[in-house]
Amino acid sequence: MKLGIIGLPSSGKTTIFNALTLGNAPTGQSMGGRFDVVTAVVDVRDPRVDVLSRMFNPKKTTYARITYSDVAGLQRSDDEAGSGLSPQLLNHLSGLEGFVHVVRAFENASVPHPDGRVDAARDLAALDTEFLLSDLGVVERRIEKIQEGLKKGASKDKAAATAELTLFETMNETLTAGQPLRVLDLSDEQLKGLRGYGLLTLKPKIVLINLGDDQADPALAYDQPRAILATIRGRLEMELAQLSAAGDEETLAMFMDEFGVTELSLDRVIHLSYDLMGLQSFFTVGEDEVRAWEIARDANAVDAAGAIHTDLAKGFIRAEVVHYDDLVGLGGMAGARTAGKLRQEGKTYMVRDGDVLNIKFNL
């Protein structure tokens, strides 16, 4: 899963990126709107993986992973005529699966807001508008293309071209009304067809309101499908992440207690990312490797097999399934088998979060 951390300059993107990746990317650098991307892969720390690893003692233990990129260079454009995203920036954004949109709410006298005054609602809307305009450009160009094709009689499949035109006209109306494409109820088929367009307002997004250390939640509303609004105390979280990375558990616990932090932002934002993308985890176990895999919540056993390797999906015979809770509760595979908790499941079995799978296949 690849998520991009986006936001206006000095909103705290790099600070939050550091908190998420336990990293040390330099913050507070004015990029002057220059397009710049730093990427880090984060292990999804799942205590269940650690328990399984102790149980099977494998050569290798592998967590699920999320890639976060810190995307600098997004700015509000004053150009009423269209979006101000550079082609390279747009290209990078289009390739991401979702966004973490950082919005500045913190006051910091030594870091003046580029617009002179902190206003989270305004900044949130500013980038949304930027993305909307970008999508509108894409949609309008596509509509012209389809219409041209229909006029010239160049479209091989007229019915398909007409259906596509209808879809793009609906999208055009949505965007023109100031709504992101996320609000549309599109079929899987339609979404698949749209994948190549990299439409920005179709991508799921977490809006992270970046608060000062003891600032109250400004309580903004953001009611959209496939969007989550949350708050974070970015700088505080970065400092806590640094304590955690340094292994200073005692000081970390003290600060977390003092500031009422129950879960580090790393874990919290990872959980939000999973929710946002509609993901769950399943596990594979063995002497060689204990591993966590991410998969859609509506995935079946064949999808799970395919997540491991396309060959496993192609030659799928059945899946041996035991739930993590049963496996651990019954002290291991032997116990789970005796208790009848190790089941044989077919292709259409719907995978549950925490399932331990062994795919039987034949090529």
Ligand SMILES: Nc1nc2c(ncn2[C@@H]2O[C@H](COP(=O)(O)OP(=O)(O)O)[C@@H](O)[C@H]2O)c(=O)[nH]1
């Ligand atoms: N007071 C306060 N300052 C912050 C917070 N987050 C970031 N900053 C400061 O704001 C400046 C810009 O942050 P940075 O993460 O570099 O912003 P970016 O331009 O969006 O990557 C840095 O000096 C940070 O220390 C916060 O939550 N509270």
Ligand SMILES: [Mg+2]
């Ligand atoms: Mg930065």
